[in-house]
Amino acid sequence: MKLFFKSLGLLMFIWLVSCREPVYVPKPRGYAAVQFPEKKYQLFNKDHYPYTFEYPVYAQIEKDSLFFDKKTENPWWININIPSLGGKIYLSYKDVAQYGLSKLLEDSYQMSHYHNKKADFINEPIFHTENNVHGIYYEVGGNAASAFQFFATDSHKHFLRGALYFDVTPNVDSLKPINQFLIEDIEHLIKTLKWIP
Numbered sequence: 001m002k003l004f005f006k007s008l009g010l011l012m013f014i015w016l017v018s019c020r021e022p023v024y025v026p027k028p029r030g031y032a033a034v035q036f037p038e039k040k041y042q043l044f045n046k047d048h049y050p051y052t053f054e055y056p057v058y059a060q061i062e063k064d065s066l067f068f069d070k071k072t073e074n075p076w077w078i079n080i081n082i083p084s085l086g087g088k089i090y091l092s093y094k095d096v097a098q099y100g101l102s103k104l105l106e107d108s109y110q111m112s113h114y115h116n117k118k119a120d121f122i123n124e125p126i127f128h129t130e131n132n133v134h135g136i137y138y139e140v141g142g143n144a145a146s147a148f149q150f151f152a153t154d155s156h157k158h159f160l161r162g163a164l165y166f167d168v169t170p171n172v173d174s175l176k177p178i179n180q181f182l183i184e185d186i187e188h189l190i191k192t193l194k195w196i197p
Helices: 002-018 101-117 172-192
Strands: 041-044 051-056 060-063 078-082 087-095 119-123 126-128 134-142 148-153 158-166
Touching: 051 078, 051 172, 087 172, 101 119, 101 134, 101 148, 101 158, 134 172, 148 172, 158 172
Parallel strands: none
Antiparallel strands: 041 051, 060 078, 078 087, 087 158, 119 134, 126 134, 134 148, 148 158
């Protein structure tokens, strides 16, 4: 009988202790829906530029003359600004004869793999187009600063490097739909890229 009352007392104690107010947990933070513009392209074909390509009509071309915050002359460096989505594609062009292909390839590899600190993975598919353009896409997974980079070259004269960045702190979940949308635009840019002799 003594054991019965001890067991009953223990059960009553457990029951009283477990009767607490429910703890409410706030819902996870949501992300605003993004309204994507209709896909349409226009030709970038400026005098004296060694390349031409198609870019989105909802983007603006800006001349880039800064190199790591130092004013320098980069006559063919441009940025493709997409203000409605907060993104920017940085394009830097170099002459292979002046810098050497192996140095340009190594620099491109180093800049893309710099994101390994925050990246979950980096895929490096190779591409070739009919316009004598070949290179590598760098698809960077995780919360890296740039989720997509590439280089394109003809291996003899032209070398173009591109990187997609956003004006916000990287968050792979919130940027995923925008990244996918803009990656299609970058792939279109590469498919339509032509070298000017």
